Amino acid sequence: LAKTTQPISMDSYEGQEVNITCSHNNIATNDYITWYQQFPSQGPRFIIQGYKTKVTNEVASLFIPADRKSSTLSLPRVSLSDTAVYYCLVGGGSFSGGYNKLIFGAGTRLAVHP
């Protein structure tokens, strides 16, 4: 499974756009990129998933360059409630369970300040 590298922590202010970049240099051809959000003492919550180019939903956007060796989660106009840990995961290249054995890294701790 592809290993991911994210910044350990980030700080932002309310109303700003936050971009969190994840590196995954050895991503496989069939791998997807998925981002989760986790609040303290809660289970992670799915945010967005993509394969290439750009994906947007009501919560965030995911930008994936052509070489797919990195991805950027973009959170528009963050609020205090966006303070959480954000995990980038890469997998899904195998029909025999490669995706199912998700590898969660340490994630990025985002702190949003008033």
Next chain:
Amino acid sequence: EAGVTQSPTHLIKTRGQQATLRCSPISGHTSVYWYQQALGLGLQFLLWYDEGEERNRGNFPPRFSGRQFPNYSSELNVNALELEDSALYLCASSSGGINIGPPRETQYFGPGTRLLVL
């Protein structure tokens, strides 16, 4: 639609005892996953069950075991508890099985069971 549920929410045990944690997946989901999250750390994959079978296992000793029932609910058992087993244990479910195709199925997490070993 009800999400993934886990019980109990908190569990206190002493060293050497056994702990049993339970998980009910989202209706219609056949896959259940277990993760361990020690305080302040990332999630560590424990086990994956699908259609009643153990499909994959993380790097944990055999005293961590589990099973999946015909209704797709699951149990995680931890024998001979050690102090370092204290953690948040998270269960997730997905509708994907071993033959899922793209796009990959998302895993939906429960609130977790906080296990404290004294």
